Amino acid sequence: MKYQSFIGLEIHIHLLTQTKAFCACPNQYGAPPNTHVCPICLGYPGTLPAANAEAMRMSYLLARALNCELAATCTFDRKNYFYPDMAKSYQLTQFFAPVGRNGWFDISLGSETKRIRIHDVHYEEDAGKMIHAGKHSLVDYNRAGASLLEIVTEPDLSSGEEAEAYVREFRRLVRHLGVCDGNMEEGSLRCDANISINLPGKGLGTKTEVKNINSARFVRRAIAYEINRQAAAKDNGETIVQETRLWDADKGITLPMRTKEDAHDYRYFPDPDLPPFSPDDAFLADLETRLCELPLQRKQRYERDFSIPADTADFLAEDQQLAQLFDDCVALGAPPKVAANWLAGTVQAQLKRTERRVADSHISPQRLAQAIALVEKGRLSASRAKEVVELIILEDRDPEEIMTAHGWEQTSNAGEIDAWIAQVLADNEKVVSDIRGGNPKGIAFLMGQVMKRAQGRADARLVKEKLEQALTGQ
Ligand SMILES: [Zn+2]
Secondary structure, eight states: OSSSEEEEEEEHHHHHOOOOOSSSSSSSSSSSTOOOOTTTTTOOOOOOOOHHHHHHHHHHHHHHHTTTTEOBBOEEEEEEEOOOTTSSEEEEEEEOOOSSSEEEEEETTEEEEEEEEEEEEEEEEEOOEEEEEEEEEEGGGGGGOOOEEEEEEEEEEOOOHHHHOOOOOOHHHHHHHHOOOTTTTTTSOOOEEEEESSTTTSOOOOOOEEEEEEEEHHHHHHHHHHHHHHHHHHHOOOOOOOEEEEEEETEEEEEEEEEEEOOOGGGEEEESSOOOOOHHHHHHHHHHHHHOOOOOHHHHHHHOOOOOOOHHHHHHHHHHHHHHHHHHHHHOOOOOHHHHHIIIIIHHHHHHHHOGGGSSSSSSHHHHHHHHHOOOOOOSSSHHHHHHHHHHHHHSOHHHHHHHHHHHOOOOOHHHHHHHHHHHHHHHHHHHHHHHHTTTGGGHHHHHHHHHHHOOOOOHHHHHHHHHHHHTTT
8 A cells, every 4th residue: 555544433322321421411422402401402592501410421431431641630621613403502511621542452353453543532512403304494402402422532543443343332332331322323332434545654644534323334335435536645745635535325425525624623611601520539439330242352352261262252242231141151051152142143133033132031140051051961962041031031930830831841851761762663664674685875854754743852962872773773
């Protein structure tokens, strides 16, 4: 590659707070337009905003998880702009003293780990939503004032692939911490990408910003497109214009939107209505208790400690509930690889088929561990175990209870197995005489017949052993 690429991401997440950023309106979506509004988020004169305590906790928690220097005192500032969807015509944000600065976040690129520096984490409010209908434009202020957190990286990423890996890792981090649902299609997590290229050793080039990319895959494609577009322009001797561009997912291209403003255009100044926020010791101590093992660390632990294949480990670490179920199940004595296979296979398929998550199913670490133990003890066949595991997702019953109720317990009663074999041999005289005459092809058939007669209750290994004995007449 002739040019070096520099990519920085700005990710906005909607915090999972009950109320908006600076008022008591519900922080929810999907309500009829302009029903979740009040004088504060509509920017009436004389109203007083107040920072949301829950949002401050979530913001500091994420900044801490991103290894940032946490602000001993963070302040709130006004970003002035003409916002048609924001009645105040300024946005409350943090410019001078954000929640966190100078952090880092590790992402996994195949077998390598890359450390991406975090420039800052700042708290702000969202704008409303414009709906353009024919000659008219309508505005819905439900989203105006919603609590947002913006996480800005340094330009440490160097390709669309790396940016996609960052977005995916970041998304599962915020889900793990419970600060955002990470749903990109619904706009809970939005990504802007700053892209520049230059000849190697020349430092950053003139950047363009691609706004509001709403899927991890589109992040990769938009950046790849933009790198190629800038390279072609440079090759033709054109100057790259600093501007904001839009990603057109249908055409797979970026388009110019507006020339980019610099920070001074926004005339930031401290908001006179909002007091600064200073976390006390109790607040900071509480953060430490909320910090859980991060998804990437979890994935790496599964690979290292349990020799679980990378893709299965990745799958488990993706969903906090699933990962916790796995850890608890292993703590109860289930062999890790076996438990991982059940979760990635049967459990996942059944959850998907029945449109459930772990939390709204009846599976528990105890139940899964019990089902696994029943197989290990030879009391349940692998195929019946699959049915049992599918049922513990749907029904509030223990595996043993399900097994007993359905009469699925395998018998190790030799007499019972001998009787099934004797019956099958008597019913298939021709096959038996062929086998005894030196053609072993029919053995599998007889085996199948015995298992069928046993209705899944016979231990296959024992049946095979006994059948062979019966055929050779020993
Ligand atoms: Zn409000």
